[in-house]
Amino acid sequence: MTRHIERQIEQLKEKILRVGTLVEEAISKSISAVINRDASLAQRVLASDEAIDRMEVEVEEECLKILALYQPVAADLRFVIAVLKINNDLERMGDLAKNIAKRVAQLEGATTVEIPPEIRPMAMQAEEMVRECLAAVINGDPVLARRIREQDDVVDDARQKIRKRLLAGIKDHPENVEALLRVNSITKHIERIADMATNVAEDVIYMVEGEIVRHRVDE
């Protein structure tokens, strides 16, 4: 006989996966919208945020219900606590995708300003981290989670390179400063998405191993 709490946890797992899928899609679309200057795609990203917010609240309520009604311990407790935190991070990632999508409209008039091609590989790396962190959550995979932590530096380095290029662009063409700063903020949002994926990966390590590895650099 399956215990009630196991069924509840399975359902919670399905729900967090649904939030993750929506967020992953929003990120991917927002990046495509920027690179292709696709305003209608950006609009769809903005519209999808409401669903993410609604699901986030649902997941949180589910976690609180399990905590109150089942008083989980050990692995169950760690799972519910990790999902509470991951849920929050996923919702933030959704907001960042929304912010990226907003830039599309803001850059509409600046057609002469080039979107640096390096944004694409940087964004792909961040998207990969998001995909992998969701897989790590669902499979409870600390090995994958550790690999995601390492990838964060790659995204950070890419952003620094793009930032330098944008600064040089501002010096050469001060008239484009506003548009270039907007492009810079896109890279900042992508970097934050990668940071959030790293947070999720750290929560997976806690969920499986019971060790809080956040703020540790020696991992």
Next chain:
Amino acid sequence: MPTSAETPSSPDRLAVVAGGGQVPAEVHQRVRQDPAVLEIDGFNLWYGTKQALHSISMPIPHGKVTALVGPSGCGKSTLLRSVNRLNDLVPSVRITGDMRLNGDSIYDPRMDVIELRKRMGMVFQRPNPFPMSIYENVVYALRIDGETSRTVLDEVCEKSLRGAALWDEVKDRLSDSALGLSGGQQQRLCIARAIAAEPEVLLLDEPCSALDPIATGKVEDLIQELRGHYSVLIVTHNMQQASRSSDYTAFMYLGRLIEYGPTTDIFTKPVLRETEAYVTGRFG
């Protein structure tokens, strides 16, 4: 499902134990950092030919609450009853190994069992007040010891009832029969009676199993209060009770000690997946 911190490749200890094998107990380092009031050392016990306890070795820290948990038949009550040699009363019982109370061998043939039991208080599942007044219940041990000074008896009575969080409820009716108290009050009276003798260890054998949730809450609060003043060894079936009331938790299975560590670790990140399976209710 979430998995335990342990690598899943190691053999299942519970299966090994069920097959009659022995597994080393996982005793966390932290348990040994507190001075021990009681040391259980290689203790084995048989009822006739059936072995009920297998090589149990564990220190019981001084001034702390230690909970024994495990499924029915795991030997936790047998272990508790071995501490004050209540199992001596069962004719077929045979033991090897030893236990030491503050360094004194409990199973030394020269040990005076009556004296030993005076050094430990015991509270059972069902409250068992004596059919006499509340006051006389509390001072019973002192009377037996020949104490006649009313001042001493009054003092001990008040102190013990306060210690058992019962004083305010009964101070105006100390001469009433103890049998008129509610179940929860009777159980706290039994704890007052036990601590009146200033025991070195307090043994609680499922003290709340016959109580309603409110009375259980009061007894659990009391156990929290006793912490620091008394060393408490408690057997409980109730996981939440163990997690709420104890400093250390020992998980037993089929007469073996499986894992023993700080309660917070046992209930948040036990080392062994078998312990995790038990505390999360996946078996037992």
